[in-house]
Amino acid sequence: MSRPYEHKAVEARWQAYWEGARTFQSAEDASRPKYYCLEMFPYPSGRIHMGHVRNYAIGDVVARYKRMRGFNVLHPMGWDSFGLPAENAAIERGVHPQKWTKENIAYMRSQLRRMGLSYDWTREVTTCEPDYYKWNQWFFIKMYEKGLAYRKRSSVNWCPSCETVLANEQVEEGQCWRCDAVVIQKELEQWFFKITHYAEELLQGLTTLTGWPDRVLAMQRNWIGKSLGVEVDFPLAEPKADLPAIRIFTTRQDTIFGGTFMSVAPESPLVERLIEGRPQAASVREFVARVSRQEKAVRIAADREKEGVFTGAYAVNPFTKARIPIWVANFVLYEYGTGAIMAVPAHDQRDFDFAKQYGIPIRLVIQNPAGTLAEDRLDGAYEEQEAAGRLVNSDRFSGLPVPEAKTKIAAYVEEQGLGRRTVNYRLRDWGVSRQRYWGTPIPMIYCPACGVVPVPERDLPVELPKDVPFTGKGSSPLARAESFVQAACPKCRGPAKRETDTMDTFVDSSWYFLRYCSPQADRQPVDPAASAYWMAVDQYIGGIEHAVLHLLYARFFTKVTRDLGLTRADEPFLNLLTQGMVTKETYRCATHGWLIPTDLLGSEGEGWRCATCQGPVQKGRVEKMSKSKKNIVDPERLIETFGADTARLFSLFAAPPEKDLEWSDSGVEGASRFLGRIWRLLGDLHPQAGGPASTGEPTPRVADLRRLTHRTIKKVTDDIERDFQFNTAIAALMEFVNGLYKFAAERQADPSGSPSGAAAAEAAALREAAEALVLLLAPFAPHVAEELWEALGHPPSVAQQPWPSYDPALVASERLTIPIQVNGKLRSKIEVPADSTEEHVLALAQQDTKLSEWLQGKPPRKVIYVEKKLVNFVV
């Protein structure tokens, strides 16, 4: 056992053991409480990165800990394996996306195995396999049948050079990320999922997610963006038979008397109706064309100049009866509300800016408490929403505080038949069509006779054809695969065409956690009995970057799945841990840009120089590891050099999980050193020699050791239970090891022990300590723990041992150190028996000679005694 610690051999040995013994395979077992621990599955980009290491190390500790606590743990892993990089590999290097993806998965799977993660690999899910994406298609059809999937025209990002739609995140500063062409907006027929159907439930459900971070809840709440307001019809001054009025949505109906004009979104079909036959028509059309050519990101920027053009048409403010002009304005969003607004320049900053620019009158209808506002002296809108503001110039509503006016006017609108109270959501339906190859084919057929026809369930999956051209140009590869496009109509058997768009890859990740419950189910995407047992996920762990999109889509799909009767879960993820980023310092040369550490000359002290040009190098900020910043550390090298246990331990110790983790070479060495210290400690102590319960006299040394053991068990357990504070749990293990070294040194200095039998008592206490240490270490550094567990004379596997428990009686100290303060400042400390009375402690404290200088013989004015904590004399 005093052999050196060989991480490669030890880790390979136990990985093979776990696999052979199927240690981590899980099955439903109604007799035990289940625990579903899930980390976000990776995109198979080729190699794992430090973010994966951190994510999966955290999840693995949770899974292993819960297993030792007696839970039936489900801990699966899979591959989010559809997506653009695979297609780009095909375009750039001629590798088929499937080959590229499969090779990446094989490699990354081997990397994850080398990390010693406790996955049930029999449940592995790969989204690009037909037996998975078949169910995407199944969901799509079910949703189509329920009216939750529909087709409509909408505006999308379009790269004119690549001739394809780009996702928002593929547009960089208005340009195509691949060819740098300027991206334009284009109207296209697209498939949508009606996530807005669940808007209210998705919002309300957030209140049940008490195990989610506040900021993620806030982000989802903002994203859903519920607003209560009213829709009001503003009659046209010259009404048309089919267009008597323009409907607006507002949350500020209290300001309606201040509405001095209206604005319509440029994309609105209202625009054409309003300008028909008017002299303004040409200039309005020119304006609309100019605005719609602008890239969305530019147009939507909040600091964008307010621009507009008068349509020539007028409406009547239904409250003031004033004739008000109707404008087209660039800041009005067609997709939100009714695409038209009433403009109240006195109380809305955007309308104020607009009115100032075009000389439109301003009418003050809310006065501040000081009464200092005047229409001709306003230098900005008064946007008061609280009771401090009171209505003026508002007929019968004048004098009311704002909140009350909102209610009263809303009621009045309904009484008078001018409109109705309504709720608006910022959330839009989810556009899922992608003009890409490497995704799930949308299972729809267009028949000239029957129209849109879903592919019958028995014909699923609609498989991706393998033999298609990858050029990156022209329409999507599927559209040019004739044999794929041509299909028989399922209804009339006549010639028809397939949909050639594929689904957004976010669809794949919206229900994979359900699939893990029954990955082999072949009649349904998820077996209801399996999901009833395993769902919901007890702990979900992943990056904050998915705070809205993935997590919202997954919540949506869970509700759809529930309504299809396949799961009982309302929410997929009970507890969410958003781990921080892995960061590292950056270096930058003025001429050669970001540099990797091996491109640096010099040292920290004398300053860095660029190896290429000898020029000075700026030490940059600590940033998220990224290829472009050249501050990446490859986990493979880390594991190769130090082993998986060290890699895991470092990522868990250097920072609490939810905070950013700054990479540190010396920190890694520290983690490695700690494991070596444990290895040598247990090797040198020979604790296996210790017998069972001892009859010997417990010496103070033994009592101290047992107290340390039981305190450590308590501390590590508490830290894991309290929000997975692994960094402090590991710190406690380090203190434990330090204490054991001290114990060993003392025993060596005085080997006999004083009374007879002490040696046996010591051996027993030592054995207890050694076993506790190995068990507590097992979730963090599982390979070392298995090896040591065996060395202690136990059969494998430590992963299946129960978590150690502590004896509260042993945790408590017999003596306490009580700090003594004078006027709140620490002046002395006394040691007392733990069961001392207040009188006893105070008497001892007052006798303390160190205090005489501060008390100066006078009796204290006041004495504060906090039991077992401290004494404070106030003089």
Place this chain on the structure above:
RNA sequence: GCGAGAGUGGCGGAACCGGCAGACGCGCGAGACUUAGGAUCUCGUGGGAAACCGUGGGGGUUCAAGUCCCCCCUCUCGCACCA
């Protein structure tokens, strides 16, 4: 602008309910063992000669404040013309 979070030694970070600020690790210093040490083990390590001073800054509450209250500064992240 709105929302969330953060600011503590040379560094990463502890301090759970208002009760000894700086656990643990890194780094650094000293010693031991050694042919040697970048291995290992032990000890020390917030600043200051000291009185004292110290948790971004300024006020306050309290016997006692990193922690509670008020004001301010800086940084990070998210959302952002949503009517």
